[in-house]
Amino acid sequence: MLAQAALEAEMTERIGAAKGERSEMRLGYRSGYYGRSLITRVGTLELRVPQDRDGRFSTELFQRYQRSEKALVGTLAEMYVQGVSTRKVKAVTEALCGHSFSASAISSINKSLDEALQAFAERRLSEPFPYLILDARYERVREAGVISSQAVLIVVAVDGEGRRQILGVDLANRESRTSWRDFLLALKERGLFGVEFVVSDDHEGLRQAIREVLPGAFWQRCYVHFLRNALDHLPPRLADDCLQELRWIYDRRE
Structure with a gap:
């Protein structure tokens, strides 16, 4: 069994010698086994975990007192x-x-x-995040036994070195100025600072919240949302051609 072999290999590495091996590099001695049941995705494994005389051996296969994979x-x-x-x-x-x-x-x-x-x-936000990407999506949420559609608000930050991380996720009954304002204020209470540029869709309530909570930040409409909104006004047969034209125009906007 691979799990049992892994335990034996760990013990050999720990004491510097295999079972019964004579070695000048030996760092300790074995002292029997104890049984351990480990519940895994393929069933319950009955393992014999080796012990050393000093009682210092600890396997990396599972944590102490862990019973499940x-x-x-x-x-x-x-x-x-x-x-x-x-x-x-x-x-x-x-x-x-x-x-x-x-x-x-x-x-x-x-x-x-x-x-x-x-x-x-x-968690505290202890470094400046000059760029924020704000978005929302609707998901079916179970609450008190009732399933309803709720807005999931998401804020992704980009630091000065271009690394992204999710700053927060929040639930709201719907996407609105109030829900976004409260969410952004909560981020500021956690330490958010240094915001210079915000990207989002053209939701008016969201834009109002950005102006109120992050008054010094520039705002830009999300390119992907802009394309989606434009295509919503076109018949499906024209969508592909118009999408290529819009991308061509956007790439040459300067």
């Missing part, structure tokens, strides 16, 4: 994000790996995901 835990978290019920998650994991996670175990995994998301959403 990280990839499996990630799958459970993804199902949670997609709105799959606890009952269905239990059924999927039982069919997938022969183990049914309890509701409390699934809730614990979901809690750690919520904590990681909260830490991301509340």
